[in-house]
Amino acid sequence: MATSTYLSNPVVTINAVDMSDQCTSAVFTRMIESLESTAFGQTNRSYVGGLENSTLTVTMYNSFAASETYATLKALVGTQVTVKVKPTSAATSATNPESTLTASYMESLPIVNGQLGALDTIDITFTGGAYSVAVA
Amino acid sequence: MAYVIASPRLGTVGDTYEPADGVNIEALIEGGFIKSTSKSTKSDKPIKDTNEE
Numbered sequence: 001m002a003t004s005t006y007l008s009n010p011v012v013t014i015n016a017v018d019m020s021d022q023c024t025s026a027v028f029t030r031m032i033e034s035l036e037s038t039a040f041g042q043t044n045r046s047y048v049g050g051l052e053n054s055t056l057t058v059t060m061y062n063s064f065a066a067s068e069t070y071a072t073l074k075a076l077v078g079t080q081v082t083v084k085v086k087p088t089s090a091a092t093s094a095t096n097p098e099s100t101l102t103a104s105y106m107e108s109l110p111i112v113n114g115q116l117g118a119l120d121t122i123d124i125t126f127t128g129g130a131y132s133v134a135v136a
Numbered sequence: 137m138a139y140v141i142a143s144p145r146l147g148t149v150g151d152t153y154e155p156a157d158g159v160n161i162e163a164l165i166e167g168g169f170i171k172s173t174s175k176s177t178k179s180d181k182p183i184k185d186t187n188e189e
Contacts, residue, residue: 015160015164016159016164071169082159103158
């Protein structure tokens, strides 16, 4: 049985800053847009690959303290950012690959997501950019 | 331009920081993660105008 268990040590880096201790979720999705190529005579739709449009969505605790979430992200809104994720803090390898989006676009930054009796958490999405993976 | 690390989130504080390609340096400076080591070249003394007539 093959499983991947994320206990406590995935590594999330945003603009070279290690934000792992503020993250509670990271979803890295590699996506290549589909272009329909169905033609007369076919009885099923068919598609070919178009442009790549991968995304990384992270859920983070919001903090306005020095060197924390807000300080890291405030100047990145509306810019292209390099973001990296790997499953564990161990050395990068074939079994612990580091996925990177270079020049990924950060469209929005929630400033406050306050609820009574709950920690302030925010979801940040990085869209597009060049995907690469390091295994060494 | 040389930089030193000012936050452990980026590495060892005090070490020289060599930015990789694609890193937004201005955002790191604004966030307090690195500091520039280059000194200001502005002189404290006003420049004398020697071309008085």
